[in-house]
Amino acid sequence: MIETMVVRHGEYGIDAPAVPATFVGLGAAALVPAVTGYPVRALRPLWVALAALLGGSAASYLYATRSGKFAAWADVLDELGLRGDERVLDMGCGRGAVLLAAARRLGDGGQAVGVDLWRSVDQSGNAEATTLANARAEGVADRVELRTADMTDLPFPDGSFDLVLSSLAIHNIPTPEGRAAAISEAVRVLRPGGRLAVADIQHTSAYAERLRGLGLEPQVRDLGPRFWFGGPWVRTSLVTATRPG
């Protein structure tokens, strides 16, 4: 079953909300000397450029988090060509942007499982109850399960998923060892022949390296301007791989 989540009925918040708030605050502060020329009139063009840069960064970030990432993930999920009966895991599902888009592509027998620690510093309004409400709003609550767990130590048996997804989540783990553990856990819970798709703004080369170390042959690609968080200097890459059968 292929269905692109064009219209969203849930509320998905803002990723790392302190970041766009900082862009907006600094941009507003730069507007004062940009408009007035105070205190050094000759520097006014620099303040104008800075205010424009910060305003543009805020716009890019808010577009990515509110709209662009949904469109980019819809394409990724369509490319994965789900049959509809898969068991899918989303590591760091947050309010369900990717989890529920995957669930919309499942039918009878399919299940989408989301794991998270519900950290509101990483996504505004992050809470299990919010994700559950979104699952109901999207009409997929019957095939969605949520678990509170750390993705570096997943509470699932080996080989229990057909597809493991993760979006903008693994970089939140502060240590390289922790991020490597999350990738190892993703592979452990995949069945032989199962697939992995991880999108992130940092460390994707390290994820690919870890996957190679585990015997997979990952591919990494850029997800384009829809997934820029503030500008081309914070791009999102997608790592995909298949667990050898």
Ligand SMILES: C[S@@+](CC[C@H](N)C(=O)[O-])C[C@H]1O[C@@H](n2cnc3c(N)ncnc32)[C@H](O)[C@@H]1O
């Ligand atoms: C930026 S949000 C992205 C949420 C969602 N994947 C999306 O794209 O909308 C990152 C998520 O990772 C979760 N997270 C961070 N560290 C985690 C960990 N060690 N285990 C599970 N979830 C974690 C946060 O709670 C948050 O929900």
